Amino acid sequence: MDFNLTEQQQMFKNSVKKFAEQELTPLVDTMDKQNNFPHEIRPKLAAMNLYGIPFDPKYGGAGADHASLALALEEFAKILAAMAIHLQLQHVVNDRFNKLATEAQKKQWMPAICEAKKVGCFGFTEPDTGSNPKMIKTVAKEVKDGYIINGAKRFITNAPWADVMCVFAKLEGDISLFFVETNRKGFSTGPKMDKLGLRGTDLSDVFFEDVHVPKDHLMGGKGGKFDALKDAMTIGKLCLSAQCVGLMQASLEEAIKYSMHRMHFDEPIFNLQAIHWLLAEMASRLEAARWLTYRAAFLKDQGQDTIKDMAITKLFVTSTAVDVCRWGMQVHGAYGISKEYKIERLFRDAKMYELLEGTSEIQRELIVKRLPR
Amino acid sequence: MDFKFSDEQLKLRKEFFDVCKDLEKIKPKGYVGLESNFDTDEGWEYHLHCAKIFAQKGWLALDWPVEYGGSGTMMDRVFLAEARGYYDVPGADVFGVEMLAPTILGAGNDDIKRRFLPGIASADVMWCELWSEPNAGSDLASLTTTAIRNGDEYVINGQKTWSTGAHRAHWAFAVVRTSPNAEKKHQGLTFLLFDMKTPGVTVKPLLYMEGGHYYNEVFLDDVHVPVNNVVGEENKGWAVTQMLAGFERSNLGAIMCMQRQLEDLVKYCNETKMAGKPLSGNPLVRNRLAQAACDLEAARCLAYRIADAQSKHEMAPFDASAVKITSGELQARVVHMVTDLFGPYGQVKISKWAKLNGFFETWYQHQFRLNIAMGTNEIQRNIIAWNGLSLPRMK
Structure with missing residues (x-):
């Protein structure tokens, strides 16, 4: 076993982190407050080849792995999860072309999507x-x-x-x-x-x-595409889980930052045991969710991913994200519900992940049907 | 023990429910939860309309002494709260009727009672609470807003925050520091009342996560308040705030609000088909609805016990904390359950796609404050540990 990122993955993660901090931070209000998509970001995403991370370069992709895709989505979600969803959708569409389209269709659509010429x-x-x-x-x-x-x-x-x-x-x-x-x-x-x-x-x-x-x-021919749907959903679940890791990381960082500055009882609330418990719980759950997600990406890259593995990952990580972001808000006290702090957006966004690519209830059904008996 | 209501109580309770049922029919679109009073002009007008109807019936002063217009008991007041909670109807000013009036009756002198109770009973005066400050929330005694005595007046300077409805209210009750050099921070505080139109009072909005305007920052710059507006005694305001805090947390209205949510949800599950079958036939759904019903019944019993204790002046200091945690955390579980059951439809704001008029998309965001406001649940647990279980007192 080797839990370390490769040098290439680490470099990629760092570059996406920098990009997200610089380019996505100014877009938060446009997306969250105004409920509009900032189309001007698309050429910049294409310039970083973020629309084509795991695809073959001959179709406009970057030729990287799904672990890299997960890392990119994690970094995006730390700053602006809604943009990560946009990115994810382009991968899901391109993945369908990659697996089911003719060579001519792949060449027609995949580079165009990777280059932000088509959506x-x-x-x-x-x-x-x-x-x-x-x-x-x-x-x-x-x-x-x-x-x-x-x-x-x-x-x-x-x-x-x-x-x-x-x-x-x-x-x-x-x-x-x-x-x-x-x-x-x-x-x-x-x-x-x-x-x-x-x-x-x-x-x-x-x-x-x-x-x-x-x-x-x-x-891909007539009929039988329930499997194609399930395949699309497995990559979707990996993408959602990676974003939840980013949300949780941001939530923990925000909670720590706030608790270090918020004075109560003549000292920062960071010193209070009630806050210690919340932060420790957040950090623990985040780590478990992170490694479950990375493992899912690893399985995907090895071609060993299964519906059960992805359902377990999605169920655990998305429901954990709701808890972790809620605890992050709790650390903020009344300020958690204010538009002045980032945590309220993380809390609202987290709930959405429980509902996408099959609700938690559906994931449980998928898991139980595949347990060894 | 007797868990039944008398025939007389049942009759009055039914009258409350009937009136609130009628008021529900004229509720403005998009009105969700009592704090909607403060967000829109329509919500505020609706609140005032309901308040006037309750006032005309004498329901805003039910358990007050007869000389101030009282005609009933503490339990009668609880029944009205239940009816309002069930139909999500405002009309009883949470700050004036629910908090300040019983505090004035318990700690105010005759002059204060004579001057301020009639306006509350008639719904002519609406109130807000000026307690929390940027650096004094759950640790309220750390507040720094000062009221320096100058002859027959105090001159107040400071900043308050999280003041619900301050942009609508006519008057405010505030806790301020009148003796900045007191040995302990709980000492030297005073509880006083003032008109929100007093020069020097500036109100600025603090927007909620969904953009609603319920809360405010209130800046107090050289605000002159007569000394005869003090409730209780100068420098002994902490005891008054504690008395008022107990009135804040009885929560039967919130529990009945959940009862209605559960009933609406059961109806929805009976009427909605998924994969060709009613949702109510799904074992997972049935299991979660049944669990919510059990939790709700337990919370209701706890709240009734506390209401009974309150009516007999037998309330333990930690009772209010217990019911606050129980009902607030149950509401969070209920909302999470509903959003799970609705799936993606639970995320949609009020529109043709939204289920149950989009109530739960809004309520998902609103429920969070229940476990924060009036002392976070962490603070409540500390109170229970200290007061209820005799564990060593934390800070």
């Missing part, structure tokens, strides 16, 4: 189904020159301004995956949703009304 979004959640994708109602019908898609998707990040969408639909009764250019006739998005946390990530409904796509937009 992708990804849709399986629908108004009547979230964590149970077998219930999806969006349908595709084969016609002479392609497919006609009808249906609606919900909670789609980046949808209002995406160029391409990977969308799951039922074709001949089984789940298939298509990519759809968003300028096709019949494709539309609903109004932007306002939400609790991870604000500025531009979430909306998406509607398909007789949207026609050519035959080659069916990704």
Whole structure:
């Protein structure tokens, strides 16, 4: 076993940390307070090749590993988790192209997304189904020159301004995956949703009304794409977990900083045992979550990741993040709920991670079904 | 022991619930929790409207002595709090009716009672609390705002913070330092009342995490207050603040608020289908709802016991702390449960996508203050350890 980062990973982590501190800090108000996405950041993300971390350089990627992806998302989330979500979504879309598209399609879309010339979004959640994708109602019908898609998707990040969408639909009764250019006739998005946390990530409904796509937009052949969905969700869960590690690290750092300065009973509250217990608990849970996440990234890079491993990681890390950020707020006392301090944003953002890529309840079901009996 | 209410009590309790049920029907859109009073003009108007109706019925002075308009008992006041909590209806000024009035009755002289109780009972005067300071929250006795006596007046200088509704209130009750050289910091404090329109009072907003304006910073620059506005005695204000703090934490209204949340949630789970089946048929959901119901019943029993003790003047010093922790932490668990059950819909602000009118997206953020305000739960646990379990006193 070797728990150390490689020299390359450490250098990458350091450079992303510096980038996030410099470039993302000024964007916090735009995203969180104004609920807007700052498009001017996209070329800078591309210049650092952050959209393409684990992908082959011939498709515009950086050729790095998933551990590096996790480290980047962790550093982003320490500063601005909503931007980390944007980054994650581009990886999930590109990962679909990487695994299921033709060579020509890969060359058409992946470099464009890595270079921030195009934006992708990804849709399986629908108004009547979230964590149970077998219930999806969006349908595709084969016609002479392609497919006609009808249906609606919900909670789609980046949808209002995406160029391409990977969308799951039922074709001949089984789940298939298509990519759809968003300028096709019949494709539309609903109004932007306002939400609790991870604000500025531009979430909306998406509607398909007789949207026609050519035959080659069916990704990986007809049917059987429930597995593709599960695969997409495993990388999604790794990405979410990495971001939660960043949130927890930020929460701990904020709590320590505040407690060192806040005077009560004639001394900093850092000296009070009640605060010691909170900080110690936060630090302990953070470390456990960090190494569980890094292990998940390691398994992914080894090709040994399983649904169970990712569900365990996601369940533990996201629920721990909610606790750790709540304790961070508790350390801040009344100031924890004030807009003047960062901790309230971390608290709101943390809750969102429990709900994405399958709620905690769904993760428990996935885990139990795969326990040895 | 007798866990039942009398027929007379049940009749009055029903009347409270009926009136509040009617008031709920005219609640402004987006009104969530009693602190919504302070955020919008519509919320404040709604609060004043409800307050006037309660005042006309004599309900704001229920357990006061007859000479000041009282007509009932402490338990009657608890029933009204339950009805208001259940329907999330304001109208009883938390600072005037719930805190200051019983404090004046316990520690004020006849002049103070005569001058200030009628305005509270008639809902003509709304109050705010000026206690916490930037460096004195849970450690309130460290406060540094001074009130220096000058003839028949005090001249107040300092800064208060986390003052709920100070931008709406007509009058304030404050605790200030009148004897800066007192040997111990708990000594030399005085509890006094003043008009928020007094020259030198400046109110600035402190926005909550979702952007709501409930709290304020209040700057006091050469604010002149007559000495006959002191409640209790000069330099003995700490005892008055302690008396008032006990009135803050009975919490049956908050528990009934949770009762309503649970009922709404059960209805939602019965009516909502996931994967073609009612949510209420899901064993995980049923398990969590049942656990919440058990926890709520335990909290309600504890709160009733404390209300009963309070009505008989038998309250132990740590009783209020116990019920504050129990109800505040239960509310946090209930909100987390609901957001889990709603999944991504629990994150959406009030809109066509939101479930149960988006109440829980807002309440997820609001519930946090319950375990912070009026002494954090860490402080409450210290009080229980010291006062209840006779453990050595910490700082």
